[in-house]
Amino acid sequence: MIYKSHLEFHSTFSLIKMLSESSQDVINDYGKLLENDEGYDVIIYVSENENEKEIHAHSVILRIRSQYFRAAFSKECHEKIDGKFIFRRPNISSQLFEIILRFIYCGKIDLENLHGHNILKLLLAVNELEIQTLINNIQEYLIKYQDGFLQQNLVEILETVYQHKPLSELFDRSLKKICEEPEILFNSNKFINLKPSLLELVLERDDLLLDEIVIWDNLIKWCLAQHSNISQDPTQWNNEDITIMKKTIHKFISLIRFNHISSESFATKIYPFKEIMAKKLVNNIRDGNTNTAFHNNCDNKGDTLVVVKIKDSNQIVGGYTPLNWDSSDTLKFTYDIFIFSFANKDNLQSLKVSYGNGSANSIYCRPINGPVFGISDLYFYEGSWHSYINDDSSYLKIDIPSGFNADDYEVFQVFKK
Known part of the structure; x- marks a missing residue:
């Protein structure tokens, strides 16, 4: 803005000051009201240490400032009762509700004296x-000024806000931090009580x-924590136990990217080849090239x-x-089992791995076959190899051909050092 004279600038400044003072007067009047x-x-009616407290307000102001009250009225x-609207909020303390009400009337809020849990x-x-x-202001305040509280309570915050879409900013921030430092969640004693929908996210x-x-x-x-009546030892499971565990884990299988496991992980984490000896x-x-030779x-x-x-x-x-x-x-099962594929034997980065899903069909021991992983996921029969993996299979697809012959195949007995 360009002013033609000092007098014009002074007049404009005086008007702004007057409007500011007037606005403050209005805020003060609403506070008195x-x-x-x-x-x-x-x-x-709000709760205060399990005792109800009665708070009074004005419908015309609540309508303007809150979508919730606007819809309720x-x-x-x-x-x-006696011409007055009645609301009951037993899940909100009187302290917090009075803070909210003062913001509705005066547009002011002071969060500095509140502990992180009360801000949440x-x-x-x-x-x-x-x-x-x-909603926006409190989320911004938590993220900017309550980092210590957020760090120490990430799992609780994640569980608290994930079902509330308007709180997506705080949820996304918490989830991102957990992805950066997953031990915060996976090493927490709260992990086994995580809701399935949140674990999936x-x-x-x-x-x-x-x-x-x-x-x-x-996982x-x-x-196992979801079914405390099932033994921690898979070798003790009966058919009913196996069915229950399969149903529990099934929806998560596709979220674990076994084919993303690097060759280094294959060597040092999936199976510690640096610490084993093998006998051909x-x-x-x-x-x-026969099933008899294999057995x-x-x-x-x-x-x-x-x-x-x-x-x-x-x-x-x-x-x-x-x-x-x-x-x-007979069929046998274990979780400590996998099939693998190197698309190019000269490129270790081409490795893909698929762990068994814990079903009863980890391997199939048959006299007419050589090795059989699953029922038909990867198996030897009459001199050739086959792989038929579908939605009901024990392993995920990792680009193994459905039928092929082998230049050579070997079986090693593995000993840990």
Whole structure:
């Protein structure tokens, strides 16, 4: 703005000052109206240490400042006694409600003297009353000035606000921090009590900085905690236990990106190859490409690693199991099992891994087959290899061909040092 004279500037400044003083007078008058109860037509009952406290207000002001009250007053069936509107908010303390009411009347709020937990409660109350300006202000205050409180209570905050869309700023900030430092959540004693929908939100994040094998271990821990009557030892499970656990874990399987596990993780986390020795049990060229040769050399040998070189290709596939192979024609299960694929044997980064989902079909021991992972997920039959993985399979698809011959395949007995 350009002023033609000092007098014009002085006049404009005086007007601004006068308007500012006038606005302050209006705010003061509204404050007095709130304190003096004059002409009130609303009674609000709030809790105070389990004892109700009666607070008075004016419907015309509440209508203007709160979407919640505006909608409530428009209902003809709303409770009234002696011509006064009646509201009951037993979940809000009188201290917090009076803070909200003063903001509604005067546009002022002081959060500095409130503890972080009370600020969070205030935010939930304001969200319930749909006062959008205050919702935004309190979220901003928590994020800017209550970082210590947020750091120490991330899990509680995440659980508290995730179902409230207007609180998305605080939720997103908390979730991002947990993805950056996942031990805050996964090492917390509150983790096993996390609601399934919230756990799903965490696991589907691409920025969750946690190895998939660690996520898997924690997911198993969480699933077991949901069924305290089921043994912590999977070898003790009956068919009913297996079915219950399968249903519990099924929806989370696709969120664990087994195929994203790096070759370094494969070597040092999925199975510690730097700390093992291996003894070759079968070489199909040496021992014959038959199911008989496999069982004669590999049955009842404990931990084994199967490695298959696909013919006319650079691809190597296979699997690991701690279970004994045998010819009993039975299914066996364990969580500590996986199949794998190197799309290019010369490129360790091409590794993809799929862990078994804990179903009863981890391996299938049949005299007419060689190794069988799942029922038909990866198996040897009559001199050739096959892989049929669908939605009901024990393993996720990792780009293994449906049928192929092998230039060579070997089975190693694995010993930990």
